[in-house]
Amino acid sequence: MGKNEELPWDLFDRCLLPVIFSHAAAVILSTILNSLYISQVSTFTLFLWFVVSSLGAVFFYHNLKVTAAGKTVLITDCTSKIGYAAARQLDDLGFTVFAGFQDKDKGSKSARKLKDESSGRLHTLQLDVTSEKEILAAAAYVKENLPHGTSGLWALVNSSTWAAFGEVEWIPFAVYKEATEVNLLSAIRITQVFLPLIRKTKGRVINIVSILGRIAAPLRSPYCTVKFGMEAFSDCLRLEMRRWGVDVIVVEPGDYTTGKTWFTDEVLLAQARHMWKSMSKEAQAEYGEDYFEQSVRSLETYTKGEEMDLTPVLRSLTDAACRTFPLPRYTSVTRSEKLQAFVADHLPRSVYDIIYT
Incomplete structure (x- = not known):
């Protein structure tokens, strides 16, 4: 996975729920305040206030770290x-x-x-x-x-x-x-x-x-x-x-799995030979050696691909x-x-x- 494809999915997932709750809280509170004529605050204003507060709290505790020494x-x-x-x-x-x-x-x-x-x-x-x-x-x-x-x-x-x-x-x-x-x-x-x-x-x-x-x-x-x-x-x-x-x-x-992170050509080919020999004669005839070899060749990307960025x-x-x-x-x-x-x-x-x- 190249760096240009890295996305902060995990932080996005952590922030999604607070945003949803902020919207729900804003709608409920705005409805109550307006119904009781206490304040004519718009739902959007309350939503902004809730979302800024909740996301601020999320970012704060998301970035807290433990001390590695002694662990x-x-x-x-x-x-x-x-x-x-x-x-x-x-x-x-x-x-x-x-x-x-x-x-x-x-x-x-x-x-x-x-x-x-x-x-x-x-x-x-x-x-x-x-x-x-x-x-x-x-x-x-x-x-x-x-x-x-x-x-x-x-x-x-x-x-x-x-x-x-x-x-x-x-x-x-x-x-x-x-x-x-x-x-x-x-x-x-x-x-x-x-x-x-x-x-x-x-x-x-x-x-x-x-x-x-x-x-x-x-x-x-x-x-x-x-x-x-x-x-x-x-x-x-x-x-x-x-x-x-x-x-x-x-x-x-x-x-x-690409770029020999897990596999080499030798390991993959050895697995393929073992599988073919282990198959029944009936299965070999049904699938055919050409289809089997084509499937094995389709897996060569796992050993010939570019080394992955870990x-x-x-x-x-x-x-x-x-x-x-x-x-x-x-x-x-x-x-x-x-x-x-x-x-x-x-x-x-x-x-x-x-x-x-």
């Missing part, structure tokens, strides 16, 4: 470019960052590089998000290495992502299981384990989801399915954690970690993605299908 953040997967960049960013801001790597024990170059580039506050740890043993070991490590005077964890960033491409009939069921395990079940389990530490600080859970958790896309069913699930899990958790003063925040990046999603993650009153949802998306999400949320499904298929 700890766990990022579950820093093997990915987004997780790695988030660890660097939050470390630069003064947080004590625990950066999880699924291959640290295998001599991960990324883990060593991150450690070398960061402050002495940053910790790298082995964390395979699908391993119960490693999740519990990570929790013990975080507890033992909290900064002096810190009672718990300020923020948990669930950033693990694994995806596969293909039509539903092509994809082996084991792939759906793995996508669910990595993207959904692991995040739920890690959240369960770390919630006691988060409650102590009245901190926050930050789930990196995707705009594909709100809009469906062909050839992306494993990813869309688990991201829809993460959206629902986050909403439920946010309602449950309100009594504890814990925020639950969803960060919805746009399509950041600035918008990093800004959303920073806001989620630093704001005193964070938004429940940050959408780092383009105009077209925002429009598509609006159509999916508010128009009949038949209209969405006509436009986007």
